[in-house]
Amino acid sequence: MSTTNVGVRSEALTTLLANKTAGSPALVVTIILAGLIVICLRFFEERSQYPLANPPRWYQIRFFKQLEFLTKGSEILSETRKRYGDKPYRLLTELGEVLVLPPGSAQLIRNEEQLDFSAAITDDFYGHLPGFEPYALLQHDGQVVQTLVRKQLTKHLSIVSEPLSSEATFAARSIFGDDTEWKGICIRRAMLDLVARLSSRIFLGAELCRNQEWLDITKSYTVNSFAAALRMKLVPQFLVVPYSWLSSDCKRVRQNLKDAEHVITPYIERRRSLKAAAESTGTPLPEFDDAIEWAEQESKGVPYSPSIMQLLLSFAAIHTTSDLLTQTMLRLANKPESITLLRKEIVDVIRSEGLGKSALFHMKLLDSALKEAQRIKPNSFLVMRRLATQRIVLPGGIVIRMGERVAIDAVNMVSPELYSHPEEYDIFRFLRMREDPKTANKAHLVSTSPDHLTFGHGIHACPGRFFAANETKIALCHLLLKYDWKLADGASLAPVHTVGVMTTLDPANKLLYRRRKEEVELDHLLVSSKE
Template sequence: MEEPTYILACVSAALVSAVWLLKTWRHNRQLNPIPAVGASGIWGYYTGGLRYMLHAPEMVQEGCTLYPGKAFRVPRLFRWDFIVSGKTLIDEVASAPESILSALEGNKDSLKVDITIGPEILNHAYHIDVLRTTLTRNLAKCFPDIRDEISCAFDDVLALDGAEWKSVPALSTIMSVVARSTNRLFVGLPICRNDDYLKLMVRYTIDVVIMAQVINLMPAPLQPILGPFISPRSRGIRKGTTHLGPLIEHRIAQEKAFGRDWPGKPNDFISWLLDSAQGSERTVPDIVVRILTTNMAAIHTTSSVFTHVLFDLTSHPEYMPALREEAERVVQELGWTKTALGRMYRLDSFLRESQRMHDNGPVTMTRKVMDPAGFTFSDGTVVPAGSFINATSRVEHFSPANYEDPDDFDGFRFSKLREEREQNEGQAVFNKHMVTTSVEHLSFGHRTHVCPGRFLAAMQLKAMLAHIVINYDVRSATDGVRPPDDVFGIVAVPNRKAKIGFRKRL
């Protein structure tokens, strides 16, 4: 680029950024009726934004303590985020229609989806409907394959020899098992065992999240200009096409030659996507993008949840005998089936309690206000159009109003409630399964945009936990000590360096 042109570009970018900052400052002045945490004045706003990057859980807790059951705002580097707590306001966020409070636009902003992944994901999100309907309906039929892959993956990844203990990195080990079992359902054999393919699926999510955070550090006017240069989109599609292109093209050709229900058609996620895709969506790049995106949602979330479960199991080994007894008894009676998993009430309770205590961060259910008039809560609080609203999760999960002794891990908290219900005839239907959502349990969201893949996730998690308690002994690196979470901003993940000891069950 010639020097005059370069100077002109820099001056133009500076002017655009200055205008945008002035607009942001004026917008901030309109928000004074809603209390702020960690900011006072324009200097405090930016220092507060830096503090939120490092201490988000503490700032959210501070806001909930100062303004219980109300809305408050916290500073980000280039905007305010609004946070609500309490059953009433959280339920109002969860119940609002997409046209008023948009989850798609909220996720689009946090992950910069149009830049890092691609606009087609938002323009027609039919893959979400496939997850919610077709995939969920087929879980029982597909469970034998998923169960087989879980068993084979643990054998391959752990590679245990004899009855000796082996220490392995917990998160990466579980991620390998989850990636294989998920893709056994998504793309089938042999691709689900291809190391290069699995590395792509795991790495793509990390790249999207990291690059989205980098792009979010840029002033808004510069994001669509500079963002594409660091986006993982092109590389992800290119590498994904290498693995999946021939398979997708074969499926399309078979359908053209023999009709939609062609002989030997696999019952997997690719087939379900092609059944729902229309027109230009029935192309290799579009299907590859949706496979990449769905793996993003499935692999890392499920891996994080199960790693937390392992840390809870090894730091509370007293639960192992009862979990093992239940799993063995039910499998002996019903075999390795989805129905059997549904009868493992203690496992379900243990998983739900682990989720309650160890979520993905202090807030959830990010929504963008789409109504030009803003969003008005029942207490009269008005959040302006274009703003982002989040609901507290950790505060609700640890509220004494919602749970008895909320700071204590009680692995059978919910199965005991089930037993009490069964002893009291006429009591309401039990509604505290792992997949059940409520304003007190937001691990899978709630109401309008509840996680569409939660039934698959729950089935995988139960099958993995049952497999481990039946086949292995496990222990923590230090007896009774749970590794601390890794926290950055509003994201909390299991300790990435912590190890777990495995040995074949004696």
């Protein structure tokens, strides 16, 4: 963690509280001392020149405003936009105080190294607490996670199509079956299962990717750590550590981590033993081509935990990718004519090129449909969250204090000034933009711009977005060609769950599906079209 006022405050409170038990006299003294520390630190902090949009009333403490934002974030953000327009302002969110910058500022901060994404994530997900170590790995001295994704995962895109498609065949049959009669399924849960299987195939290799215990752990850790971190936002900062030891949510997270080590460690040790034996006998080293091996190469001898690494990769892949697939499937099921058009493109491309990297690139309508699903319902309306490691003055005079949290308002993604009829799901929207030279460079699913910030923008843009794009396209090829889809009764496309500024559709939404005869044999064609 960077040495910021926020970091110092967090470390001081953690040290004070780490060995105290709830209800003891020592804890009372600790709380008083913690309060004095906070007051002293605030006294010496640089004052912000920007207004606090939702200040507590005279009889309230800031925590109550953070709690209010957790349940009414969208309304509060909508109201503050009207008040401040394109001017920066501060907002008390479930994560604490955040300096909110207008969408155009994404260009200004995109390459600011002093605005630390890793530090923000580590802080948001309590990387200093036992069980949450995967989030602290982002600040590993060797930057092993970031290097693995940028260098190795992206480099191997040309060879991951076949294992992904092979696993999609197995996973689709396992999750959906081959029944030609209409059946219902919770689409969110199904996409979570599907993405966990596909991602594990690339991260862990063929031997472990179908290990049900591991698949359950990755899904559970993703859900449990997110839920636990969210609930800890409701706890005053100085009580987070004792709460984490008493909370059943956090206990589940710690157990998930122990279970992960139990599964992964013997596997890693066996690999290392095979390599050592080969070296001692002078025989060729066994070859492995998955994220376990890539991490061994990129760590360059710097110690790290393979199980922690795998959980972090799984969280990053499963949470966002399964959400994108869920949103896309719901939108498409609501417009059956879109499915027909996408099937035609998929079949035409596969018959011409197979299902390799180049073929996926040429599925332009599918690419547009995915990007449109991201646009119409962003995961969050405060994006590019960063933590300032030093004082920064941006062009135009915007001052960001050291230790300050920063976020960009993603309102551009639903702006009628940028997107005609932004409330409508239009699978052709980004295809049209792609055909216009003025907008072509920001119309691809993996493109980033201030007008579409789902993947971030600049040096901290999601490095795994190229893999995620290929993974989602392969998944949709199997889902759309092999099954018919329609909305179940009661399914809704209206955002119903809002946590802070995060939005989601009803997680209980169901789709109806039935097996159909696909126009092309995906696996058969893939074998003859390796790249």
